[in-house]
Amino acid sequence: MNPFDYFFTNKANLPDNIPGRLFSTLHIIVMVILIIAVPLAAFLCRKMDKKKMKILFIVLWAVVSTLEIVKIIWESCTNPNGFEVTGILPLYICSIFMYTMPFAIWCKEGSFLRRMACSFLCTLGLIGGLINFVYPSNVLSSYSVISFAGLHTLFYHGTMVFVALLMLFSNYYNYKNFKDGFLAVIPLLVVSIPANIINFVFDCSYMFFRGGFPFSLVYDHMPEWLYIIILYIAYALIPLLFYLPYLIYSKVKAKKTAKSVGGGEA
Numbered sequence: 639m640n641p642f643d644y645f646f647t648n649k650a651n652l653p654d655n656i657p658g659r660l661f662s663t664l665h666i667i668v669m670v671i672l673i674i675a676v677p678l679a680a681f682l683c684r685k686m687d688k689k690k691m692k693i694l695f696i697v698l699w700a701v702v703s704t705l706e707i708v709k710i711i712w713e714s715c716t717n718p719n720g721f722e723v724t725g726i727l728p729l730y731i732c733s734i735f736m737y738t739m740p741f742a743i744w745c746k747e748g749s750f751l752r753r754m755a756c757s758f759l760c761t762l763g764l765i766g767g768l769i770n771f772v773y774p775s776n777v778l779s780s781y782s783v784i785s786f787a788g789l790h791t792l793f794y795h796g797t798m799v800f801v802a803l804l805m806l807f808s809n810y811y812n813y814k815n816f817k818d819g820f821l822a823v824i825p826l827l828v829v830s831i832p833a834n835i836i837n838f839v840f841d842c843s844y845m846f847f848r849g850g851f852p853f854s855l856v857y858d859h860m861p862e863w864l865y866i867i868i869l870y871i872a873y874a875l876i877p878l879l880f881y882l883p884y885l886i887y888s889k890v891k892a893k894k895t896a897k898s899v900g901g902g903e904a
Contacts, residue, residue, distance in 0.1 A: 641656055641784040649781055650717060658782030680807055698801060699743065710728070734763065740755075760813070760880065812884075813884050816885045818881065853869070
């Protein structure tokens, strides 16, 4: 079977045995290539002039955002059920990439909004991109990796990882300010408001607030209100882990410096 014959076919009309789905040989090959190629590309671009880097960020953000709109229109038009609000809206954690990029690009260096945006992109955004290299279940459980939807999700999440790593490799952003770790959750909190409204009105689970693998392992065994509180706490704490190594390093270094100074004076 040639997956190119079904390149623009909606998941509702795809045959069950189409090659290139989740964890197929084809998907694993593409996943390995991306895991190697995307970080390497970011590393090679690390010395790019900052103005050119911003232009690159603008182009990537514009292309990703445009393709997201195209994907929503395409999937709605080809789906026998039409527009399905339960899964097609850009209210996922990875969707926040599109909303934070303008602040990371155009806001003044060191400003609250730029630090907030970059903190999200280089923590929760980076995690989201990497997970979807390995486990893009929302898409490849139905589509082939050789399809518009499959290539779209790989390009989208590949861009997320590339941008975050390029920011870090080039020192466009770094993990030196531990307080920035608290800022990363702000964009998530903002987007979680419409996400949770849609979740409870239409019985869906944007941002995993009503379960979904692997979160169902917890969601199914506790009251929903408690699960939501725990998930919010987890989202707030995870970014801090990225800043913790440098915080520990700086504390240890400061103690060593203080001891050496004290010993010298003695």
